[in-house]
Structures are given as structure tokens and as C-alpha cells.
Ligand SMILES: NC(=O)c1ccc[n+]([C@@H]2O[C@H](COP(=O)([O-])OP(=O)(O)OC[C@H]3O[C@@H](n4cnc5c(N)ncnc54)[C@H](O)[C@@H]3O)[C@@H](O)[C@H]2O)c1
């Protein structure tokens with residue numbers, strides 16, 4: 001169990017809930033304000049007033065890092081403004097399960113005792129207005145958490161129950177201010193999806209899947225939806241990349257609008273990356289944007305496409321050329337779905353994991369190598385930690401570069417060449433992940449030829465792809481014939497592409513490489 005942090009504005013119930021929660025879990029309870037007072041021998045309001053906010057926050061951040069560097073399970077209540085310091089907040093999200101308690105400004109004002117002890121709320125003389133102002137200002141910081149609970153409506157026991165089940169779920173979180181969301185990784189647990197949807201409180205549900213997913217997974221998905229008792233509009237699309245089109249998007253819009261959905265409707269995308277990208281884009285535009293939940297059913301969609309909010313569809317000119325950033329409200333990756341996934345599709349999903357490991361995470365790369373055999377055999381016990389680690393690696397990139405103006409482009413490793421091979425094959429010869437495996441090896445060989453990537457690392461990557469049952473090369477003729485498609489890739493700018501360059505295991509940067517130079521490096525002049 002990770003340490004639990006109770007965060008939230010003053011008077012939202014942290015110090016009431018904290019000891020009860022700790023007792024229930026049988027772990028110690030700590031309060032950062034009390035710790036500060038104990039270690040400084042001074043009262044927090046005095047420290048705040050005398051040191052000023054920046055110095056106080058620095059002191060508080062130091063304490064939080066010291067406390068959470070120790071992974072001992074315990075419940076730690078933060079001060080009301082602790083998470084407003086980005087570095088402190090990030091550290092807490094990385095080392096603990098963060099629960100934000102919320103309450104209305106009226107409740108807060110009624111609960112706080114003497115204003116003299118709450119200097120920040122006393123500013124301006126109207127505590128309700130001041131609370132509202134601070135809550136608005138801090139909303140993005142408070143939203144970056146594993147779970148949000150309102151103590152306006154929930155009693156202490158209900159809050160404790162909810163945190164106990166959070167501990168069992170142990171979700172990951174994508175911290176993007178008010179667009180933050182949790183990712184559940186589980187095995188054969190339809191209730192996780194029910195709960196994730198229930199947390200969204202939708203007015204109705206638009207369930208999007210494809211015919212393969214519908215046939216193979218409907219028992220589990222229906223088991224998750226049935227208890228919700230919500231009105232469901234079902235949209236079943238034809239499967240495959242060739243149907244990742246505007247026509248499929250229109251099918252979703254027609255069904256949703258035909259059913260008269262409103263802005264509180266929730267689109268649930270149950271399927272692989274194709275369904276997720278389509279349903280996400282449909283949701284991004286429907287009524288100018290409704291929420292959606294990702295229910296990835298392929299390995300590729302679990303580790304890659306369901307996380308990060310890229311949505312869209314293909315155009316005759318190239319893949320994913322039209323799209324939008326639209327973050328899901330939740331992701332539920334239930335590895336039970338992989339039971340019916342063809343082994344070739346499963347291997348294709350691992351390609352994206354190798355890609356992100358090579359580019360950003362040497363620990364994950366080593367983990368993949370150690371467990372390659374079990375992963376190639378599709379052993380769930382081996383897959384669970386890999387899926388979590390791969391999602392975590394993607395979160396670390398996306399959280400700092402949601403809209404791909406910088407490091408997120410590293411995730412395009414293998415995709416410049418990969419997309420070209422895929423397009424040349426008419427999206428039928430190679431699966432996306434297979435093309436990415438080939439593309440990664442071809443691109444790394446090219447950047448090795450340019451003197452940027454150690455040749456031994458290219459061999460290491462190729463050996464891992466092969467061990468996972470993935471292709472690592474194509475005939476020269478196919479590569480040459482695929483080349484014209486590189487020019488239509490959206491990573492191109494002018495006569496160059498922005499190419500991820502792996503410089504050592506888990507380390508990479510993006511370089512602008514001229515197309516002629518890249519062509520020479522790939523095809524050998
Ligand atoms: N949005 C992003 O950030 C992002 C990232 C990577 C890839 N992608 C996109 O993802 C797509 C590829 O995703 P994919 O590999 O999941 O392909 P996919 O969605 O086409 O699924 C692969 C096949 O498996 C079937 N299937 C899905 N789940 C199944 C299950 N549990 N049991 C049996 N059959 C099942 C599907 O019907 C399909 O035939 C590409 O379009 C790619 O561009 C998007």
C-alpha cells in the first residue's frame with residue numbers, strides 16, 4: 001500500500017477523516033501542519049505571517065518530500081494550500097495516493113472556527129467570498145489527485161469507505177489540472193468500469209465498440225453497464241483501421257443525436273485504438289464536447305492510445321491527419337479483455353511498450369527483457385506490471401506536454417517510417433504495432449548511421465522486438481516503395497521531419513532531420 005495523502009481546502013474534513021481512516025487501515029496518521037509546529041516549535045499561522053507564503057511553502061514542500069521519501073503506509077493530512085506548489089504536488093502524486101476532499105464555500109465558512117487562526121481566509125473580511133476565490137484559483141491543483149470526494153454530501157464513514165476501496169484499486173493518475181483523470185488497471189473486474197462510469201454521473205451513455213469487440217467482450221462490458229441502470233445508445237462500428245474514417249464518426253454522431261443525448265451524456269469507448277480514437281473525437285465535437293471514458297480492449301490501446309487524449313481519424317492522404325486533443329474522464333484497462341485478443345494483436349501492443357522504453361525508460365526496457373518470454377506467451381501475471389509501467393512512462397511524458405509541443409514527440413519513435421510502411425501496405429499487410437517495431441529499428445539504424453545512436457543499442461532493441469514475436473525488418477524494395485509516404489506524415493515540416501533520436505537506453509531527444517539525409521541513412525544512398 002502506498003501512503004495516502006488527504007488534501008483539500010481548509011475545513012473540508014481532512015483532520016476528521018484522517019485519524020478514522022488511519023485506524024481503519026491500521027496505519028499511523030500524520031498532519032503536515034502539526035509536524036511543522038512540532039519541528040519549528042511555532043504555530044502555523046505565525047509561521048505563515050512571519051515568513052511569508054513562499055518561504056512557508058518551501059518549508060512545507062521540504063517536509064512533504066522527507067515524509068514521502070519513506071514509503072511506509074500511513075495517512076498524511078496536508079495543509080490546505082500544500083498542493084498549490086507544483087513541485088510538492090508532483091512529488092505527492094508520484095509517491096502516494098492523493099485524495100482531495102472538497103466542500104462548498106458556504107460549508108467551509110460555516111465549519112472554520114475563529115478567523116484569527118485562518119489568516120488566509122480572513123483576507124477581505126468575507127470568508128465565503130474569499131473561500132470561493134481561493135477554491136477557483138486552486139481548482140486545477142486540487143483536481144490533480146487519485147480521487148475527489150465531497151464532504152458536503154458524504155459523511156466520515158462514507159469517505160473512509162471510498163478511500164479504502166481506492167487503496168484496493170490503486171489507480172494511476174494523469175495530472176492535467178482540471179482535465180486530470182484516473183487510470184484503473186485490473187483483471188476481470190467489470191465493477192471497476194461500473195464505478196468509473198458512476199463517478200461521472202452521466203445523464204445517458206453512448207457505448208461505442210466494433211463488431212469484433214461486441215462479439216468477444218459483450219458479456220464483460222454488459223456486466224459493467226447493467227448495474228448503472230442508465231439509458232444506453234449502442235453504436236457498433238465495422239472493425240479495423242480501414243474504418244477509422246469520418247463515416248464512422250458520423251455514425252456515432254447520428255446515433256447519439258438520434259437518441260437525443262444532452263451535454264451530460266458520456267461516450268464509452270470499448271475497443272482498441274481505432275474505436276478509442278474515433279469515439280474520443282466524436283465526443284470532442286458532439287454538442288461542442290461531451291465527456292468520454294476509455295475502455296481499452298487491446299494491449300496497444302491499454303498501454304498507449306487510451307492515455308493522453310489524442311483522438312481523430314484517417315484521411316486518404318494519411319493517418320490521423322484530422323483530430324483533436326480531448327482527454328477522457330477515466331480509463332479502465334481490464335486485462336481480462338486480452339483473453340480473446342489474437343496473439344498477433346497482443347504482440348503488436350508490446351511494440352509500443354518497447355518504443356517508449358527505448359525512448360524514455362531504461363528500467364522498463366530491462367523489465368521487458370527479463371520477462372520477454374512470459375510476455376510473448378501472453379501471461380497475465382507478467383503483463384500487469386508491464387502495462388502499469390508503460391502507462392506510467394506515458395503519463396510522465398504527457399503531463400508535461402499535453403499538446404505535443406516538446407517531449408511528447410519522443411513517442412513518435414518508429415512512427416515516421418512505421419506509418420509509411422503501414423500506408424504502403426494499405427493498412428492490411430502490417431498491424432500498426434508491427435509497423436512501429438520495424439519503423440523503430442529502421443529509424444534507430446538510420447540515426448546510428450548518422451552517428452547519434454549506439455549501434456549496440458539498435459541490436460538490443462531489435463533482439464527485444466524479436467523475442468516478443470515482432471518483425472524487425474522489411475525487404476529493401478518494400479522500404480523504398482514506402483518512402484513516398486514519409487513525405488505525407490504530419491511530423492514533416494517543410495523538407496524535414498522531427499525525428500526522435502535515441503542516444504542511450506531510455507534517453508532520447510527530437511532532432512530536425514532533412515528528408516534527403518534521412519532517406520540516405522535509411523536506404524543507404
Ligand atoms: N491516440 C493515440 O495516442 C494513439 C496511440 C497509438 C495508436 N493509436 C491508434 O490506435 C490504432 C491501433 O489500435 P489497435 O492496435 O488497438 O487496433 P484496433 O482497434 O483495430 O484493434 C485491433 C483488432 O482487434 C479487435 N479487438 C479489439 N479488442 C479485442 C478483444 N479484446 N478481443 C478480440 N478482438 C479484439 C478489433 O476489432 C480489431 O480487429 C491505430 O489507428 C493508431 O493510429 C492511437
Ligand SMILES: [Zn+2]
Nearest residue numbers: 352415432436
Ligand atoms: Zn503508435
